[in-house]
Amino acid sequence: MSMWMPKPNSLASLLESSVSTRSSLLGRATHAKIIRTIQPPILSFLSDHLINMYSKLDLLHSAQLVLQLSHTPYRSVVTWTSLISGSVQNGHFSSALLHFSTMHRDCVLPNDFTFPCVFKASASLRWPSMGMQVHALAVKIGQIWDVFVGSSCFHMYGKMGLKDEACKLFDEMPHRNIVTWNAYISNAVLDGWPRKAIDGFIEFRRVGGEPDSITFCAFFNACADALWLQLGRQLHGLVVRIGFEADVSVSNGLIYFYGKCREIGLAKMVFEEIGKKNAVSWCSLVAVYVQNYEEEKACVAFLQGREEGVEPTDFMVSSLVSACAGLAGLELGRSVHGLAVKACVDENIFVGSALVDMYGKCGSIEDAEQAFCEMPERNLVTWNAMIGGYAHQGHAGMAVALFKEMNYGSCGVVPNYVTLVCVLSACGRAGEVKLGMEIFESMRGRYGIEPGEEHYACIVDLLGRAGMVECAYEFIKNIPIRPTVAIWGALLNACRVYGKPELGKIAADYLFELDRKDSGNHVLLSNIFAAAGRWEESNIVRMEMRDVGIKKNAGCSWISAKNKLHVFQAKDTSHEMNSEIQATLAKLRREMKAAGYTPDTNFALFDLEEEEKITEVGYHSEKIALAFGLITIPPGLPIRITKNLRICVDCHSAFKFISGIVGREIFVRDNSRFHRFRDGQCSCRDYW
Structure with missing residues (x-):
């Protein structure tokens, strides 16, 4: 009885099936069949299939053994590309570049499938010099003008932050596909250039490009960042006209856009019109409410999402924790914390940072400390939240000590604009005038941060709390920006505490000029005069409030x-x-x-x-x-x-x-x- 002899093409199909089904068992069984039925030398195309199969299934050692034991005298570009692509697909980027180097030494020229894999490996390793050398090779052998090779090279430069190189390559590309245009527009948004993103979209449409869901989402992100409501609404019209309103990812982008532009009603309308909402849809709606200080609605939306079977994600939980912080809802925040633990997202750095911030804003500094200490890793937001929590609750010494640990310790976190606002505020509440002034004066030189209105307000508050009210006023007169409501408000409050009605009148006059309708400043000035026994002037301020129709907000x-x-x-x-x-x-x-x-x-x-x-x-x-x-x-x-x-x-x-x-x-x-x-x-x- 003769043994059945499978055809090489059938064996190749079986190897392809093992890759698509991720079945190493089927792949090895097929390899055994090849050894038993195909006499050496194994057909070169079967060797390529075997190498491809083992590489894609993350069995690189087996792939290399096939390469070494194969009697094929010539290793083709297909052979090497199979090894390289399999290595990249499974995250072995260094191995991919090593195989590429060996391939180059064997004088095998890469093709339009090889280059994208190598560019991805270079980008993933953040190795710009390697990426540039591969780019040069692609130019030398004429492959860079292939639309896929050029696109992958452009994406590599964008991922490594080499903006000039990316722009130069983009301008030189004779043909660009939708992936390239999407990368160009998205990179512009990520780099903070919304105008450039919009111009790119217009040029894309001018050359006849048809946008997809990624293009639309990138455009909406640009409009959201720049708060270009009308422009975004025009694109919304285009979305409806060409039939993309049913695409859930585009609708999610619209919710985000309208939320950033404070159009909560339009965001809710888009959400309700989504046929099949996904987790991102619910996350987007919750985030919209939180961004627009509608914390109660955010909590209601979250509960509705849970009723619909939506599993809590790290983004959704962090948004909901922020809502609890806005409501000062400690018990609700603790419940959400328990949900985060149950969903195994409590160790996520964004969720952890939100928890630290929430507990600090809800007045439970002990819980904030515990959440901070239990985080496996911390970022700048985490440190800022903890420092801010200490500062807001009067633990100024702890806030300053934590800042010193962050700044001078081994954590390697560089303070930013918000950090310095928090620590200057803490210095004010601790009476650390000397330290606060030292930090403020070192902002430009040591941290490279230009002081803003919040920092100036903190210094006025710092001096005012220490009783140096006149010094605070002199400081205001010498700052390089126009004093804001926060700056004059800090001075007015210092005048209230230390009984300085004349200086308080000056501060109040500036505040009235900046915001005539704010009842709080009128009431504060009236109280300053009343505390000094100057009842007639106090009454004049109250009468002025009535004359211009200002009513004191009802306290509750x-x-x-x-x-x-x-x-x-x-x-x-x-x-x-x-x-x-x-x-x-x-x-x-x-x-x-x-x-x-x-x-x-x-x-x-x-x-x-x-x-x-x-x-x-x-x-x-x-x-x-x-x-x-x-x-x-x-x-x-x-x-x-x-x-x-x-x-x-x-x-x-x-x-x-x-x-x-x-x-x-x-x-x-x-x-x-x-x-x-x-x-x-x-x-x-x-x-x-």
């Missing part, structure tokens, strides 16, 4: 208890537990009076009697929220209150007394900063 405070958010306004009696709240407030007033507390009525309206003034400050929204918290939150747990305005002087003083009386920590996040009341003291050191 909210607190979370029993999985529900409770909101209170001043003199609020509408809550279902009002009788218990009023009884608690009366009890606290008696205990505070016994402890030496006297209501601070300096800032109450001057035309009220003293008894009315005491009543006025005694029922502020934050006091009502605190009384409710003492009733509903179990003993020993901290009470966390958020207020939409700056906490008043009397409430601040009262909370210090109450923290000592009830023996509990009280956190208040107002529109200026965090206050952590404990044992009769506040973390802000009475300056906010």
Whole structure:
């Protein structure tokens, strides 16, 4: 009985099948069949198929053995390209370049399949000199003008950040395919040149190019970065006209674009029109809400996505954590942290950084420290979040110490613009005038960072907190930029603390010029005059507010208890537990009076009697929220209150007394900063 003799073509097909199915078992069985049935020398094309199969299946040692044991006298470009492409496909970039070098020594010229693989290996290894040498060889043998070779070379230069070389090659290319144009437009966006990206798209269309989903997404990213709403809407029209509105990736790009341009309604409309939403669609919608300070809607969208079966990704979780930070929702943030652990994304550097930031902004610096220490790796955002968390909660010494560790330690992280804002703010709150000024003066020389308005505002705040109010004013007069609201606001606040009505009037006048409608600055100036006993001038400021139609924003405070958010306004009696709240407030007033507390009525309206003034400050929204918290939150747990305005002087003083009386920590996040009341003291050191 004769043995069945398979044809070489059939064996080659089996080897190709083993590659497509990723079956090394089938490949080795076919190789065994070749050895048994095909007499040496093995046909060269079967050797090539074997080498290709072993290379693609990441069995490079076997591929090299076939190459060495093959009796084929001539190793063709197909043989070498199979080895090189298989090495690149499996991430063995150094091996790919070594094979390419050996191929070159064997005087085998690479072809249009070889060069793209070698360019990819050079780019992946970040080896520009090798890439340039391969480029030169491609020019020498005339392969660079092949559209695929040229495109891969262009992509290599772009990936390695060699912009000039990439642009020169792009200009010299006689033919460009859609991949090249997409890379050109995308690179322009990544390099921060949205105008160049748009011009590239226009030129692409002028030469008859038909955009695909990648082209559209790159264009929308350019419009989003530059906030070119009308231009993006024009492209949206083109998308609809040529039938790409059904492409989910294009729709996701549109959601991102409209979100960056603060068109939340249009972003939601695009989202709702997507037939089959994917995880990116839900992530994009959550990010849009977070970017536009609609944190509650972000949380609702996340929950809806979960109901639709969307698995949380690192991007979605980090966005949701940012939403919790904006809401100061500590318990919700902890729940999301648990979800991140369950989804195994808690060690992702972006999720970890968001957690550090969230815990810092929610007033739990201990949790922020733990999240920071548990991160397997940290980037600049992580360090900034931790330094900022310390600074905002009054742990200025810790913030400065962490900055020194980051700056002078072995972590190798270089501070940026935001880092220096955080550390200068911390220096101000720690009273470190000398250190703060040294850091500020070294910004250009040591860090190569040009001071911006935030840094100047920090220095004004630094000097103002130290009582050097006149020096702060002189500093403002000498800065090289036009002073902003933040800069004059820092001076006005220093005037409030240290009783400088004349200088406060100067600062306020500039603030009124910059933002006439801001009620907070008018109220602050009025209070400065009232504290100095200059009631007539205080009344004039209030009358000016009425004349130009400025109304003081209604103060409200909210607190979370029993999985529900409770909101209170001043003199609020509408809550279902009002009788218990009023009884608690009366009890606290008696205990505070016994402890030496006297209501601070300096800032109450001057035309009220003293008894009315005491009543006025005694029922502020934050006091009502605190009384409710003492009733509903179990003993020993901290009470966390958020207020939409700056906490008043009397409430601040009262909370210090109450923290000592009830023996509990009280956190208040107002529109200026965090206050952590404990044992009769506040973390802000009475300056906010």
